[in-house]
Amino acid sequence: MIERPETAVPSITQRNLEGYVGFANLPNQVYRKSVKRGFEFTLMVVGESGLGKSTLINSLFLTDLYSKDYPGPSQRIKKTVQVEQSKVLIKEGGVQLTLTIVDTPGFGDAVDNSNCWQPVINYIDSKCEDFLNAESRVNRRSMPDNRVHCCLYFIAPSGHGLKPLDIEFMKRLHDKVNVIPLIAKADTLTPEECQLFKKQIMKEIQEHKIKIYEFPDTEDDEDNKLIRKIKEKMPLAVVGSNVVIEVNGKKVRGRQYPWGVAEVENGEHCDFTVLRNMLIRTHMQDLKDVTNNVHYENYRSKKLAAVTCNGVDTTKTKGQLTKSPLAQMEEERREHVMKMKKMEAEMEQVFEMKVKEKKQKLKDSEAELERRHEQMKRNLEAQYKDLEEKRRVFEDEKNNWEAQQRILEQQKLDASKSVNKSKEKFF
Amino acid sequence: IGNPVVGCGGSTLLGYIGIDTIIEQMRKKTMKTGFEFNIMVVGHSGLGKSTLVNTLFKSQVSRKSAGWARDEKIPKTVEIKSVSHVIEEGGVKMKLTVVDTPGFGDQINNDNCWEPISKYINEQFEKFLKEEVNITRKKRIPDTRVHCCIYFISPTGHTLRQLDMEFMKRLSHSVNIIPVIAKADTMTIEERQEFKQRVRKELEMSGIEFYPQKEFDDDMEDKSDNDKIRETMPFAVVGSDKEYQVNNKRVLGRKTAWGIVEVENPNHCEFAQLRDFLIRSHLQDLKEVTHNIHYETYRAKRLNDNGGLHPISTNGTHDSNL
Numbered sequence: 153m154i155e156r157p158e159t160a161v162p163s164i165t166q167r168n169l170e171g172y173v174g175f176a177n178l179p180n181q182v183y184r185k186s187v188k189r190g191f192e193f194t195l196m197v198v199g200e201s202g203l204g205k206s207t208l209i210n211s212l213f214l215t216d217l218y219s220k221d222y223p224g225p226s227q228r229i230k231k232t233v234q235v236e237q238s239k240v241l242i243k244e245g246g247v248q249l250t251l252t253i254v255d256t257p258g259f260g261d262a263v264d265n266s267n268c269w270q271p272v273i274n275y276i277d278s279k280c281e282d283f284l285n286a287e288s289r290v291n292r293r294s295m296p297d298n299r300v301h302c303c304l305y306f307i308a309p310s311g312h313g314l315k316p317l318d319i320e321f322m323k324r325l326h327d328k329v330n331v332i333p334l335i336a337k338a339d340t341l342t343p344e345e346c347q348l349f350k351k352q353i354m355k356e357i358q359e360h361k362i363k364i365y366e367f368p369d370t371e372d373d374e375d376n377k378l379i380r381k382i383k384e385k386m387p388l389a390v391v392g393s394n395v396v397i398e399v400n401g402k403k404v405r406g407r408q409y410p411w412g413v414a415e416v417e418n419g420e421h422c423d424f425t426v427l428r429n430m431l432i433r434t435h436m437q438d439l440k441d442v443t444n445n446v447h448y449e450n451y452r453s454k455k456l457a458a459v460t461c462n463g464v465d466t467t468k469t470k471g472q473l474t475k476s477p478l479a480q481m482e483e484e485r486r487e488h489v490m491k492m493k494k495m496e497a498e499m500e501q502v503f504e505m506k507v508k509e510k511k512q513k514l515k516d517s518e519a520e521l522e523r524r525h526e527q528m529k530r531n532l533e534a535q536y537k538d539l540e541e542k543r544r545v546f547e548d549e550k551n552n553w554e555a556q557q558r559i560l561e562q563q564k565l566d567a568s569k570s571v572n573k574s575k576e577k578f579f
Numbered sequence: 580i581g582n583p584v585v586g587c588g589g590s591t592l593l594g595y596i597g598i599d600t601i602i603e604q605m606r607k608k609t610m611k612t613g614f615e616f617n618i619m620v621v622g623h624s625g626l627g628k629s630t631l632v633n634t635l636f637k638s639q640v641s642r643k644s645a646g647w648a649r650d651e652k653i654p655k656t657v658e659i660k661s662v663s664h665v666i667e668e669g670g671v672k673m674k675l676t677v678v679d680t681p682g683f684g685d686q687i688n689n690d691n692c693w694e695p696i697s698k699y700i701n702e703q704f705e706k707f708l709k710e711e712v713n714i715t716r717k718k719r720i721p722d723t724r725v726h727c728c729i730y731f732i733s734p735t736g737h738t739l740r741q742l743d744m745e746f747m748k749r750l751s752h753s754v755n756i757i758p759v760i761a762k763a764d765t766m767t768i769e770e771r772q773e774f775k776q777r778v779r780k781e782l783e784m785s786g787i788e789f790y791p792q793k794e795f796d797d798d799m800e801d802k803s804d805n806d807k808i809r810e811t812m813p814f815a816v817v818g819s820d821k822e823y824q825v826n827n828k829r830v831l832g833r834k835t836a837w838g839i840v841e842v843e844n845p846n847h848c849e850f851a852q853l854r855d856f857l858i859r860s861h862l863q864d865l866k867e868v869t870h871n872i873h874y875e876t877y878r879a880k881r882l883n884d885n886g887g888l889h890p891i892s893t894n895g896t897h898d899s900n901l
Binding site: 200201202203261262263264265266308309310311312315316317320337339340342343407408409410411412413414415418420421 | 740
């Protein structure tokens, strides 16, 4: 029955069809087109070395992305953070997937890890920029989508909480890419420890207002229940392995310990199946959509706003991105001048200090010299006095001696006089 | 004809004198006075240091159990916290001090995070030196020097981290370092062997000597014993203070969904070996090496710097009041 529109204002009314038109076939057409085109998906893995990232990738996609011929980043020790990508084409049921794995060897491995997230941010931004440029081109026939759709962040299973590095990294990347935190090597933790750890991590994530990837609510109740279950298990605790072991006659992938086998695909042992289903089977398209609609749009608006704003008053918009390049240069120049002035002032200070030191040293040595001079003078004077004393003694002696001589002389004279007198008496 | 000649070359005794009772006398003395042992644990947070110390001494002796909250925040700088307990076994009293280093290796920028630790170790040497150099000495100088430092290596399965190398390089000459692989239940047996080999090779290439050091082996017997131990180091350990029932026995372990990791089972991990090595065979040797070698090195350097045996001021380790 066709309902007549009640008002003259064009509105969207729902009409029932009388026969089979055929546009219910639309999803199939989309499906066939997409299958022909193939899909692309870029997955980034970040975490310290030794957390099992490469093993998990191999387990997720059931291929050996890193094999003996092409050893993965885990075999090479990096001194600085590198960003490496490897592409692989996998086919399943007629559907092609171009999978790009972006690895970040060297993350968090150095002693000083400040800014180790910078190469990662640069990589993500550069991919968004490539896409932006491709979009703005005249000829847009082939637009490869290399943007990072999902970032798996590996948390070390310490059992306590997030490390400062984890918090910093996630804070800086949560508005550029979909961040999914994972607990790596979950076979380290017992079930109780795992629960406590997950609660602690979620608490800290909320405290620091980190926006991890949120699963969208669907209209289907069944799906909603599943999604709620997944949300409760976040962050997912995973174990990776591609080694097939026989357990009770069944062949499973797992890790063999002397006390048992930790099965990778067992829901009670770890959340690997949840991750795989979520990532590949149910939410891959949603991840791509969120990347395109939210993260990429953020980047695009920021970038375009910065470029198109010219002649803006820089004093008002200090700290925002709406600065013209000229104003930016002006500011940089001012910063540079200030830096120079500060350096100059510092050097002056240092110079003054050194001068003072030197002066002090000179004064000290002067005082020392003076003292020595005084002492020597006193020595000399003492010696002089000594000598004087000696001289006086000597003079006295001399006088005495002379006096004595004179007396002797006198005596001699007297004696000779008396002899003469006696001689005269004889004549 | 009765008196035996006791020459420097050794000679046979003509009767029983009773020199061998000195061991009994020493034992009685030790039991009366008890002895001190100071152990330091270093490693970044979450590696199970406190749990391991509790397991080693079968009692709640770590910082965690001494009343610190379980989820206290990671400190911004490396702190040194020491907790002392007196434990007794078989009439022998031991004053055990556990020195913990929260905050080590946890920051984003970990430059020089070994400095507070180095300073602490030197301060303990300084305290002892001061007491020794005093004119009126105490009858028993309290020994707070760090006898042993257990360094926890993260079980990445690849290699040592840069921070591990830097720390061990700088501190292997002032304290006995015993590296252990923490949370060894992360790795399968093959991964463990490979990792150990790689770690040993790396340590050898950088010239880092961990305890027992090759240069201090006294004789062939010591050397062969220590060689065997050096081949299995670093010990891969798992710690736990919970007990479970396995085969009608109560064992310490960790219960996972796929099995129970038994701490004292030598097939599961090397905790029992570490405990025997640390406590049952080399405890006294650790103290001796600390006293005769590390402390002497410190003392010689200190006295050479100062130029004489003068009472030293407390303004840091390099000030002189001459």
